[in-house]
Amino acid sequence: MDTVKRDRQQEPPIGIPELEELRRTLLEGDPAATERQRAKGKLTARERIDLLLDEGSFSELEPLRRHRASGFNLEQNRPHTDGVVTGWGTVHGRTVFVYAHDFRIFGGALGEAHAQKIHKVMDHALAAGAPLVSLNDGAGARIQEGVSALAGYGGIFQRNTRASGVIPQISVMLGPCAGGAAYSPALTDFVFMVRETSQMFITGPDVVQAVTGEKISQNGLGGADVHAETSGVAHFAYDDERTCLEEVRYLLSLLPQNNRENPPAASAEYPPGRSCEALRDIVPADGNRPYDMRAVVQEIVDDGEYLEVHERWATNIICALGRLDGEVVGLVANQPQSLAGVLDIKASEKAARFIQMCDAFNIPLVTLLDVPGFLPGVDQEHGGIIRHGAKLLYAYCNATVPRISVILRKAYGGAYIVMDSQSVGADLTYAWPTNEIAVMGAEGAANVIFRRQIAASEDPGATRARLVKEYKAELMHPYYAAERGLVDDVIAPADTRGALIRGLAMLRAKHVDLPARKHGNPPQ
Secondary structure, eight states: OOOHHHHHHOOOOTHHHHHHHHHHHHHHHOHHHHOOOOOOOOOOOHHHHHHSTTTTOOOOEEETTTOOOOOOGGGGOOGGHHHHHHHEEEEEEEEEEEEEEETTTTTOOEEEEEEEHHHHHHHHHHHHHEEEEEEEOOOOOOOGTTTTHHHHHHEEEEEHHHHHTTEEEEEEEEEEEEEEHHHHHHHHSEEEEEEOOOOEESOOOOHHHHOOOOOOOOOHBBHHHHIIIIIIIOOOEEEEEEHHHHHHHHHHHOOOOOTTTTOOOOSSSSOTTOOOOOHHHSSSSSSSSSOOHHHHHHHSSSGGGGGEEHHHHHTTTEEEEEEETTTEEEEEEOOOTGGGGOOOHHHHHHHHHHHHHHTTTOOOOEEEEOOOOBBSSSHHHTTTTHHHHHHHHHHHHHHHHHHEEEEEOOOOOHHHHHHGGGGTOOSSSOOTTOOEEEESSSSHHHHHHHHHHHHHHHHHHHHHHHHHHHHHHOOOTTHHHHHHTTEEEEEEEGGGHHHHHHHHHTTTOOOOOOOOOOOOOOOO
16 A cells, blocks of 8 residues: 555656646747847847846746637647736836737737736736836737737727826837837836837838838837937837846836835935035036036935936936935936027926826925026927926926925026926925026026117117126025025035935925816826
8 A cells, every 4th residue: 555655656746747848848939939039139038027027036927828819820820828928026026017028929919818918917017006017029910810909909008098107117128019019118107128129110111111202221210219319209228138127127126116105215325414515516607608417416316326217318308216315216407518408398398207207106306407498499489389398387286296496507487487496386495506596697687678778878788797797686696586485595515415315304204185186187
């Protein structure tokens, strides 16, 4: 009897060898298809997931799923996973859901079963309150499945929208993304792209040429650099997949799991009261001299580390995530090195979207002002600068997170109001002694106010210079706004970091009761 028991224990359970062989086949995939993928300089779906998630943390959903479509010989080709790998794991120990198109199977094209797998993982992410990362490398809808594939995209878009502002959604473009498929990344919070291997467009080069006669390559039409510099569709662009996925992990370390949590805090090497002596030399007192605002940001944040969003698009404004005393903050700053830091259509849109993201995910806002106004010009007016500038205004006015602004130098006209002034709800406003807050620059103001007096004088040049000096002394001295309560304090540049940390600590428990409404109707 005992001998029989021992023999049975040594035999593998029924079905286990078959299951092990099936899983081995799933993990390895078709060797020929894998080689074709590598020949394009791309990793496989599972290799990408391994790079994104903590080692050994991935749990797969529906790896044995197969499509049930027929026609066009589909019934003869029913691979497991149906061309998409879905599941969850951890990034820096926190749960993250992921789906990755497998280009080796049906070119990553979306069919009914493929879409249902994505729907399920998106539903799980929303229910669990955890970020969702999509690794996109697909050829669009599976044409052989017709309208069923299109309906699958509709389900994805609907879930993207439902999850917007509830959980972070990150799209990583690692291959082609054409037609309706491109709208899902556009609905998410962040879009990453890899140069040369990823493209996004609604209509491809062949269609463009047939309709308009324009001849252009895939990368020229919708490559990473195009979307990072020209269209603004991509927030980040990198040279290779490994670097790209490492940066996705870094971004996730700065974001909360969902809109009910705060971003994860970290320990800072530098003491909170660290003096920023270098700031006195970075920003010239002469308002007409440019400088790199990134140097100011680097001096203020912990360890000099920050992640700039949309770094190469609308470069006249900086949007970045960093930490102050270990707490995550969103930084919005004019960039005097680009277009003198003026606000224009693109800068307004860029900052507005960033502010909305920060507000949705409980990230306090720090605004650094050095803005001469809105960009004048026929193109700007005809392009709707009023409408687009209002997006930035709406985003600040609607934000309920802690908000602190610092006026470094110029803050003129409507641009001063829009850039989170106290009148639109900034909780704290600080100014450096070099600040100039006014309706417009002194020269322009003098030309308007004293036009007749200057014209009637014997020496118009000397009269203008005297009146400009008087105007500056009367209305543009650094304490004018502070005397009227529009600035909470005038601080030395070196004290900026400490003032921000103390202010944010005070505001950490800030709560705002909003009017009862379904949602606002922001300018479009």
